[in-house]
Amino acid sequence: MDKSGEICDACALKDKRIKVIHKKNGGVSAARNTGLQEARGEYITYADSDDLVGRTIYTELIGAMEQNGTDSACCSYEAFTGAGTEQGMAGSRTGVQKAAGSSRSRVETCCGTEAFKVFLRENNYAPVVWNKVFKREVLKSAEGLFLFEKNTTLGEDEKWLAEVFCGRETSVCFIAKPLYYWRRRDSSATHTEKEGITKNNLDSIRVQEELLETVKVLQDAELEELLKWRLYLAVMDVVRKCYKRRDTENFRCYYQKLKQIGKVRTFGESGTEKTRRLVWSVLFRLRVNSNIYAEMIVKMRKLWFSFWW
Template sequence: MNPTKISVIVPIYGIEKYLPKCIESIIEQSFQEFELILVDDGSPDNCPKICDDYAKKDSRIKVLHKENGGLLSARKAGLKVASANYIAYVDGDDWVDNYYLDTLYKLAVTNDADLTVTGHFREFNGKIETMKPNNPGFYNEAEIKSSILPNAIFNGEFCEHGMTTYVWNKLFKKELLEDILFDVNNDILMGEDAAITYSYLAKSKRLVISKIPLYYYRQRHDSIVKSIENPEMEYYRLGLLMNHLKQKLANILDEDTLTTQLNYYLYSQLLVRSGGLIHINNEQPRFNPFTNVSKGSKIVVYSSGSFGQHILSTNLKTNYFKIVKWVDVDFHDLKIGNAMVQPISSVNEDDFDYLIIATINPSTHRLIKSELLLMGIHDDHIAEFKTDEKEISQLIKKMGFDENFLYKQNIEHVN
């Protein structure tokens, strides 16, 4: 009998600063019947040596050294050598609670779950926020199809998932995951987690969701890509993701529900990656998603996360807005162009026309907005997103996505 009950797979690339903490948090688990598979995805730093050094000290650790192929290829490589019946993924710059594996395993076995989901912690610049699912409980196959999947990608609020895309706060059955993971196109370099999670969910017959937070997700401002060098390539890859999801969910969701889910998901990804102003075949002006905000408006950008950074970077090239200030409650040293992140208290009502809250999560948007109102910012000076589905659908078609969400240009054209 194989004593290994869980295979923990860690894809690794360029994270030597964080990797030891990640590995230590796993080998110190209260649950000991696991193997740890460290996949060095051609990392150019000291990560390969760190992996090998740990493997010499702990027989439960396997190390794979491979040419760089991206996150998805590393996850596939790890799964190929995994020996346990359950699979957990941990990103190499994150870390886990001591009872991470113990809790996941007990939840999975007790409920004979194909998929086990938990809460997590989000760490940014030393501050930790607890994130918990809104729909804890056990779901059978009928309930997964009737209540979970129709809201998984878009839960009715722009743009919030009914289930998180992340693979790292979940426990998978190896046999089912093998059917899913190796069918995901390696060219899907954005939204890999969504391609895996939602496809896997569609095949699951028993699901358990727990609010217990066990995983520490490190949100790093230095890991965010701050500009789009090739919009056509980005659209091509996003089209691959949406097409993959359409194929995998078409037999479960009705066409209208699935189209709505994917329209909003694609729109949200386009917003974040484009810095708000969506590029349409080199047309000017680009699509401006902010209601009532016009070109040349004096803007304060709230949030130094991915979306905020993209807004700043895009505006450096387009000069569409006049960005007068960049603020965040998580104030830290970060600069794009001449703009540096400043504390929220630095905002004055007379300094700007509109304030853009750079998040597509409605719950987060509401929380930030309530704080801004308390700080004296008027409601009508806080920008809102355009979220009419008809307008979004027309935009997507105008950009060149077909009815299957594939982008008009093939890879040869894009390159």
């Protein structure tokens, strides 16, 4: 056990605006929900454990919100390990409009469903909550606060952001500057390779399927294609794991799921190339074991030639 609780208590003694809540570990969603329910300030933000934040992140994000009159703000980020940093992948920011009074590309704004599509499409902004700030007043509807889904280990951020933005007028300004530093751990929940099909995999697939069903009422073809693309990648990750563990039964099951998804539209050259490499790497390894995995080889070849538009 570290001394983070003691450090927080010491900070609260120095500044009466700080409220510390000691809560038994019940998962990240439960902790976030408790914080959101107890918060009384004007703004809400989140930070993941072990990550780092830039010294000016909240000054710049809130300043951009006030200058542009938006309900939220989002900055770029950098991933880092013990060896250094890996810059967050920059995207084209298609569909984002330049904000009033800003430099040419530093700050841009959009709102509602269009904002959520930017999170899905642009890797440097991402459908996560830790690089964003929100006005507390926009995080609720007539039914109450937008709470995070419990018992979900991967995809809870994306689902929550969909509630906050899709079909609503929630606005956001984007700052094309890395102010948040996300720690990439090989042993973390999002980078576990030793197990077979994990709860992370199942949650990722389930969240995309549920979002696809939820957004149908919006009749937004691009949004559906974005979610379909993300679902395809989530299922492909399981297919790759099935190969590594020689799990032919689950391979057949998830291959059928890929067929049900059908052809997908790729978003950005990096996404296309990433998926081509993923399919090809699985196919190449299957060829090495062709006597055992003949059926897999045939099916992966079909994916190689038909998965993208």
